[in-house]
Amino acid sequence: MAVTDAPKIITSRFDLDDGHTLARYEATGGYQGLKAALARPPASVVEEVKSASLLGRGGAGFPAGVKWGFCPPGVFPRYLVVNGDESEPGTYKDRLLMERDPHQLIEGVLIACYAVGCSQAFLYVRGEMALAQERIAQALNDAYAAGHIGKNIHGSDFSVDVVLHWGAGAYIVGEETALIESLEGNRGMPRLKPPFFPAAKGLYLQPTIVNNVETLSNLPWILTNGAAAFAALGAENSKGTRIFAVSGHVKRPGVYEVEFGVTTFRDLLYAPVYGGGIRHDHELKAFIPGGASAPWLYPEHLDVPLEAGTVGKLGTMLGSGAVVVFDETTDMVKACLRLVRFFARESCGKCTPCREGTTWLEKILERIVDGHGRPEDVNLLLDVCDNISVGMNWPPKQTTICPLGQSATSPIASAVMRFQDEFEAYVGGPAEITVDVKGPAFVGPVRQEVAADA
């Protein structure tokens, strides 16, 4: 087991009752990273973040510094949009970062605006998070009064307003182009990429950087302690630390900041300081490694490190740091239905494969769970998936405007391939699988047997 003694980079104030106040923030090193940034040229701050190789924590895991470099030169104004819409099932970290350490996020926002040259920032908080909105509003008001935000910050020539904006309930708005549509006052429907890559054509069709709350919350520490100290933690391409929310059937469900790249799933699920083992000492059946959109992993994957590239090769992702644990008693068919219902409800309706596909998947699964399923339905589920996400490859082929449609197929392909017998028990007979499912994570023991027989 590798429970390391890596420092708490972003959760250091989580245990303080007043960690959200300006006084406590300033007393614990607050706004020092901004000071350090302002003392050097913006371009060198971008270089620092690049060399820290800070991966985006919103889901896609794209390096932040590299993304910042995508703004076309000479096109202004640029905007920064903070993605605080956290709603991927299983994900619980951005809300805590906003409620318990809002100044850390604000400082990160300011560092990013300075480095990239953004003339205004919008902090988009999920609508349902009333306390986070309250804490951020208070923190912004206090930071303005103290001269940390606004005109001529810390007496420099750097000026930027940070505006609190809030949503109104729609998972799809977490997708960056939908977030921008929503911020323009529209229905939150994604835009086609290309041409609407935010860094090139984002908010009001100007260059816009969209970053996740956790991503930006790392910046004060990186600027205070240096990229080298950050990159000394972790492994390969996954540097620093990362927050994982471990939920479901563990003894100690919780939100844990762990060293990225080296800590394993086994550590996360079983170490006494983290998950503490499976509840009632049951057997582990499966786990979702990175939010509802991620293909599932199984007990044989426990020793895999939390490293983005390694997990990617298994055909799944660390996504939003949401690990959901299923013990042996879990009804996988029902779990699968609940996840698919989520995607069907949240599809924005713009693309036919996603809108129709998720709806039909939900209907078929409902029929199965209600006891009216037919043996052919099991293959039919995969057939519908194959129409949404052609070949069910990993990473999926783009058949829709955003990846939500393909995401809906992850839980189905995972559950059907691995737990085919549970589906068969529901439909009352053996199912013949004819659809070719290519993603590496979708190969369970049932599939292996089929392959061996052939």
Add this chain to the structure above:
Amino acid sequence: MARFSEANLATALEIVSRYPRPKSATIPLLHLAQEQDGYVTDDAMEHIAELTGTTPVQVLGTCSFYEMFKREPVGRYLVNICTNISCQIMGGEELLHHAEHVLGIKAGSTTPDGLFTIEDVECIAACTEAPCLQVNYRYFHKISNEEFDEVVADLRAGRRTDEIPPHGTLARVRQHIPADRAAGPADPAGVPEPVWLSAHADAAEGEEA
């Protein structure tokens, strides 16, 4: 009622002034309308259209996309019970059934006294604290049936009103940018390269560039 009151109009104008384009204020103003009236009325949407330079149907188009906006009255307390994956496997559906039984209504409906509405909702970012729910977007973590009954009894008796404001009120602290500290909104059509970038670029030219 229904159009913004004088005080809310002042708040609305302040919100609009922060954005480069007034239409961006649509969602915050819809929330303000819902805070004022408990739901979003047609008159409020007309008023918002005037304030954002759009049409009432554009405001309705945006409003109808988002689940939090109610276009007819709901209970004073909106009880949102999460049944998504982490909660489902930890008893979220059982909690929902208990709530439906105790309040005598199905999810999606309101008690006859207008006090409670139940919704069966998607993940509310409290997954490690399952099963969980929100009342008017205030969290209750790891809630048992007994605790649920207590909360309902308290709300019926008029207690906990400090903790849980009526439906429509989200943050009770508003952002306020003092005029002398404001950098101002960045007009997409008229903001040049920021000075701190150009100043450093000039300075750096001699060194490396």
